[in-house]
Amino acid sequence: MRLLVIEDDALIARSLEQALSPLGNTVEVFTTHGEGAAALRHDRFDLVLLDLGLPDGDGLELLAALRDRGDTTPVLILTARDAVDDRVSGLDHGADDYLAKPFSLAELEARVRALLRRSQQRSDNRLRYGRLAFDPATGTASLDDTPLALPRRELLLLEGLLLHAGSIAPREVLERRLFGFDEVGSNALEVYVSRLRKRLSGTGLQIRTFRGLGYRLEDAAA
């Protein structure tokens, strides 16, 4: 798989490269939109990781131009945490998924795998675990294919748990996912865990606590 990373922060670019290369991918890095656009015109990639917030231009234009040419290469957008607008307009402009900084490498890998899988087999990139699924494209969770109406925070929590499906989602990661850097001043995370637990009761799924570490989504049957 050939991946193209368009990201100006050398540190982030490097960690992306180091995370994705071991999965058997060739990773190409460019630090400006101009270079990235040129690469996309002359070359074929299986996935593009695009940072919108680069100094030299509008990432959305790059994306729009790509789609106008009929190029359907999957694009995963990287945005700063609070830029919800970016995310939405990114998806509008034809992005396939988004990732808010800061993100964990596990999260990144999960998304990249999902996108690559989809582009290979035309299957969807929904995150699944047991009877649960989460579709990043529409931002909706579902249980047995029937949509779940979850409040925003609980949705974020569920998504965070699904991204770490099978392993423990660290407290800090979940906290950052729900509250960003807003430094919520109490046991808010526990509250949302509790609320989500209540909703999951009867679904055969449960959230297990790992003291000092975090939480893990589990099949109650196990």
Next chain:
Amino acid sequence: MRLLVIEDDALIARSLEQALSPLGNTVEVFTTHGEGAAALRHDRFDLVLLDLGLPDGDGLELLAALRDRGDTTPVLILTARDAVDDRVSGLDHGADDYLAKPFSLAELEARVRALLRRSQQRSDNRLRYGRLAFDPATGTASLDDTPLALPRRELLLLEGLLLHAGSIAPREVLERRLFGFDEVGSNALEVYVSRLRKRLSGTGLQIRTFRGLGYRLEDAAA
């Protein structure tokens, strides 16, 4: 840096030692695969120089066993002749590089430096011992790559033991690590050793007491 040399030819072993020690490394030499394997089970090295053609066993098996344990210590293979087969299967079995005898010391040094640099840069300064690993970056311990939920004090103790992997961790060092200068007024260390032992039971690892000295983490199999 700690280097392990497994090589039966005393002359070669000596010249390896003499070439590598001046670079600031501690070099341990063993002349059989059996001894080398034992050393690798009980101790942590930054690099292993492994001669495949030893009379007492198959070096590839040693290498395979090492990787099966999840040990990613860099291994540089030495082979007698320009045996391409050995080289290929060595790399297949998880070796990081290969050197054919006879080799120049300059070449050896260059390869060793490259491997050490790479392993350092891997920012993977996890401590390992057998199936156990501890990542100082996240402050988490794991067994076979699944995180262990350990209370703080037991985690500190485990970390202390891993820091001295292969050798005896002195009592006072461990006490200082667990309790700082708080001068705990009883047999608290023994209590935590006992608790950690209980948790390690069934993992194939054990904590052995050295009266008047301290404790050492050991592979129960040995």
Next chain:
DNA sequence: GGGAAGGTGACAGGTTGATGACAGGTGGCG
């Protein structure tokens, strides 16, 4: 045997996580 070092079960007190309740906020709708 006797003394010293270490091992371990039990316990009180502290800390972390879980959960119900509540007040303020937000957005829809007349």
Next chain:
DNA sequence: CGCCACCTGTCATCAACCTGTCACCTTCCC
């Protein structure tokens, strides 16, 4: 605007777990 339903973060309270201590036992060594 006023009402209502619902989402959010905080707190009080409770449960689970961690921590250090002690008592008493085992092991080692003379």
